[in-house]
Amino acid sequence: QQPVQSPQAVILREGEDAVINCSSSKALYSVHWYRQKHGEAPVFLMILLKGGEQKGHDKISASFNEKKQQSSLYLTASQLSYSGTYFCGTQETSGSRLTFGEGTQLTVNP
Amino acid sequence: DAMVIQNPRYQVTQFGKPVTLSCSQTLNHNVMYWYQQKSSQAPKLLFHYYDKDFNNEADTPDNFQSRRPNTSFCFLDIRSPGLGDAAMYLCATSRGTSWDTQYFGPGTRLTVL
Numbered sequence: 001q002q003p004v005q006s007p008q009a010v011i012l013r014e015g016e017d018a019v020i021n022c023s024s025s026k027a028l029y030s031v032h033w034y035r036q037k038h039g040e041a042p043v044f045l046m047i048l049l050k051g052g053e054q055k056g057h058d059k060i061s062a063s064f065n066e067k068k069q070q071s072s073l074y075l076t077a078s079q080l081s082y083s084g085t086y087f088c089g090t091q092e093t094s095g096s097r098l099t100f101g102e103g104t105q106l107t108v109n110p
Numbered sequence: 111d112a113m114v115i116q117n118p119r120y121q122v123t124q125f126g127k128p129v130t131l132s133c134s135q136t137l138n139h140n141v142m143y144w145y146q147q148k149s150s151q152a153p154k155l156l157f158h159y160y161d162k163d164f165n166n167e168a169d170t171p172d173n174f175q176s177r178r179p180n181t182s183f184c185f186l187d188i189r190s191p192g193l194g195d196a197a198m199y200l201c202a203t204s205r206g207t208s209w210d211t212q213y214f215g216p217g218t219r220l221t222v223l
Contacts, residue, residue, distance in 0.1 A: 002152070032211075041200060041214035042153065087152060097167075098212070100152035 001026050003090045005101035012078050012108045020073040020104045022088030031064050031071040032089040032098060035082075042087060045073075078108045113137070114215035116201050122221045123191050131186040131218045133201030142184040143212065144176060145200040153200055159184060188220075196222045 003024045010018050022031060030049045034042040048064035048071060059076040071090075075082055085105050089098040115134045123129040133142065141160050145153035157166045159178045173195070175187040188195055198217045204210040 041216050042212075044211050044213065047211060097155060100154075102152050103150075 001090075001092070002099050003088055003101040005086075005088055005104050007104060008102070009105040010107070012106070014080060014108055014110055015077050016108075018075045018078060018106060020075075020086050020088075020106070022071045022073070022090070022101055024069045024090050024092075026069065026092050028064075028066060028069055028071075028090050029093050029096070030091040031062075032091070033062055033071075033073050034087045034089065034100075035084045036087065036103075037084040045086075075106070078106075080108050080110065082106060083108045114201060114203055114213050116199075116215040116218050118218060119216060120219050120221070122223060123188075124223050125193065126190045129188050129191055129220070131188075131199050131201075131220070133184045133186070133215055134182050135201075135203045135213075135215075136182070137203055137205070137213060138181060139203035139205050139213070140181075141204040141206075141210070142178060143202040143204075144174075144184070144186050145202065146195075147198045147200055147217075156186070191220070191222045193222050196220055 003022050006021045012018055032047050033045040036042040050066040062073045064071045085103040087100045087103045089100045091098050117132050143158040144156045146156055147153045155167050156170045156174055157176050173189050178184045198219050200217045201215040202212040204212050
């Protein structure tokens with residue numbers, strides 16, 4: 001079951017904040033976040049496991065609410081280098097395949 | 111640096127002409143994956159190997175085959191490429207259990223004429 005990401009696209013000015021959401025209609029075991037710049041390979045950001053954890057990575061953090069079957073990625077004080085397409089990948093059980101959402105295109109302008 | 115390497119980065123082939131894409135890794139990971147990614151879409155898993163065990167996705171066309179002769183190398187063979195097979199092909203690896211953090215190669219952009 002492919003997760004649904006929102007918004008599909010967002011445009012920011014440098015220094016602004018953004019939130020990207022990833023939702024599933026099924027119970028989730030884990031959520032993975034990747035960023036892909038145009039013409040490049042996806043790069044791993046973080047994994048969140050069920051248990052409602054939250055993780056941080058410089059000014060990028062994420063939460064996972066397993067009851068709502070939803071994860072959110074928070075980008076704080078965005079930098080130009082944050083531009084790219086953000087994909088969430090979800091896993092329904094331990095060992096099951098990872099299914100990617102359609103992606104959220106983030107553009108940070110000066 | 112340990113990494114995932116894909117060759118070639120750009121591949122042009124003719125309609126129906128077999129093509130092979132290669133992936134190598136220096137991470138000594140057990141699992142290797144092949145994804146197809148079309149423009150502005152999510153990566154779509156084609157198949158993966160856990161060591162020598164091959165796992166094909168149900169909706170992967172028969173036109174796509176894979177070989178993993180050893181831990182380091184994995185190949186994607188497209189037997190008769192069609193125009194719809196033009197895409198970026200991404201190879202990824204993960205360390206132990208399936209679905210650990212995946213490390214992606216730079217991809218091969220396939221054009222079918």
